Amino acid sequence: MHSLWNEMEAAETAGELGLRVYTSRLLGRDDSLVLHGGGNTSLKGLSQNIFGEEIPTLYVKGSGWDLKTIEIAGFSPTCLATLQRMASLDSMSDTEMARELKAALLDPAAPAPSVEAILHAIIPRKFVDHTHADAVVAISNSPGGQQVLEELYAADFLILPYVMPGFILSRQVFEATRQLDWNLLKGIILLHHGVFTFADDARESYENMIACVDRADCYLQERGAGENLRLQAGEFSAADALSLSAIRRQLSTQAGRPMIARLCEEEDCVGYSAREDVADIATRGPLTPDHTLHTKRIPVILERDYSAELEAYVTDYRAWFQRNDSGDLTCLDPAPRVAVWKNRGIVAIAPNAQRAAIVRDIARHTLAAVQWAEAIGVWQAPSEQEIFAVEYWELEQAKLKRLPAPAAFEGRIALVTGAASGIGKVSVQALVEQGCCVIALDINPAVADMSSISVLGMPCDVTESKQVTTALLAGVRRFGGIDILVSNAGAFSPSTEIAALGDEALAAGMQLNFASHASLLRECIPYLKNGCNPAVVLVASKNVPAPGPGAAAYSSAKAALTQLGRVAALELGADGVRVNMLHPNAVYDTAVWTEAVLQQRADSYGLSVEQYKNNNVLRMEVSSADVARAVLALTGDQFLATTGAQIPVDGGNDRVI
Ligand SMILES: [Zn+2]
Structure with missing residues (x-):
């Protein structure tokens, strides 16, 4: 040094x-x-x-x-x-x-x-x-x-x-x-x-x-300390991702709130998790009692039967509390904050991404120090009473009572497609403001610039199933699962009457505006079933209830998407997954509405662009923010009893009303 x-x-x-x-x-x-x-x-x-x-x-x-x-x-x-x-x-x-x-x-x-x-x-x-x-x-x-x-x-x-x-x-x-x-x-x-x-x-x-x-x-x-075992992470399969989402669901239940579970696959983490003696050395206690406020006293070791191991952790935590409680303390939630996932790495667990990053850093420093101490002798942490005194320190207990209510979406994880502009972008922002973590996908590479501690922005062509699979695995590794799917990627097909509609244009429209949503939904279903208050929003279109001439490819694809959502609502209801559709119309601050499209659509109704923009019952300009608010409502707690619904966000349309 x-x-x-x-x-x-x-x-x-x-x-x-x-x-x-x-x-x-x-x-x-x-x-x-x-x-x-x-x-x-x-x-x-x-x-x-x-x-x-x-x-x-x-x-x-x-x-x-x-x-x-x-x-x-x-x-x-x-x-x-x-x-x-x-x-x-x-x-x-x-x-x-x-x-x-x-x-x-x-x-x-x-x-x-x-x-x-x-x-x-x-x-x-x-x-x-x-x-x-x-x-x-x-x-x-x-x-x-x-x-x-x-x-x-x-x-x-x-x-x-x-x-x-x-x-x-x-x-x-x-x-x-x-x-x-x-x-x-x-x-x-x-x-x-x-x-x-x-x-x-x-x-x-x-x-x-x-x-x-x-x-x-x-x-x-x-004394040779410092040469800790380092290993490259093995392949992370869809089955591993599913295990991680099941682990996260269980520990969210234990914590009584949705939690982020971030897999750390750095070589030091994987090396530590692969040590023969890890179950012994990792569970002797923290580097310093202070850390327990973030990490709890010991991690859970996930080796064989993850569910039983998580359950045993909670039983042990409660017993530890009982042993040390003087009688007037409030037991904290018993869910672990660190998991050593045998041969896979470390899982950092916290109510939000910021705190998960802290847990991750503490866990990595701790695993290094544990191995140094083992190299020079034996790792021995402070006594459990000393650690208890810090985790249940009066100042910390008082802080808990003053804690503001968590943000509405804290600990939840959303996947948003078409995230780099328009409705997708504003939805990402709205979700993050409410405490949500977001896996943001877009064909535009600029989506990567949206990345932050709570957002994982990845370029992805949703019509390419391989790219989708890779993105989902990366997203689940980063946050632990998927609770919310906002399937939004789409583009208005060029205005063409059916008489002139070519096979290729028709197929391309169906591929982007229908089939890609269907395969994305299919890929997400296993994670949604493990999700916390899971909800899907399919962004369809006003063209479903009120189609317009010249938009056959677009309208048909969105109608198929709506039908897909209705069937999904039926199939997924028993697993608690809500599926609802939004029918936005004339949201001009989106990539779909280029000047040319706007002019074309106005022409096909015989209106000026200005008339066309305010052509709704409320005489208002509908914006992406209006749609994002509807996304929040449908995926939050306000419509817990609603599934299979189609909600217009269009300023009111006399052809629909
Ligand atoms: Zn100090």
């Missing part, structure tokens, strides 16, 4: 707070030091109050900020003297502490100070850096770990046994350092937790951290 300090970059920063931001970001850049909001840093300086008086101030990382991207506004100014006094109190609950920390803020608009703020305050150095360095924590998670750390660090670090974060940790450090000569120390090592380093100089404090972690890295490397 090397220092990333750069004189030029450092010189460009503004003052000590600027330097504080700079070295915090250097730490944040390395995910073997801190992960997703983990770790914290601080600076002791002066601030001015309204009377012009200078107040000794602790600028400490505020909650909700990540060291990787922190800014000056992410450091909460707090009254240093108040925090130092708090450390001398005999006891205080963490709820009281959180309250007092807020009360000690010198700027009420600043974020809540880190729960480790008091600890920062009692270290008499300007700069304090704190990380949860994998290498140091991994060494401490083995039976001889403490001794090893003492040999490595006794000269310049204070080593303290594990206590949970919060007031008692600050109190532990306060007691342990009362008689201490701080000049002898570069830092403090907290077993099973992490490292604090400090100095009056930003660079020195940061580089104390790097040197400290480098010592642990070297120790591990000298």
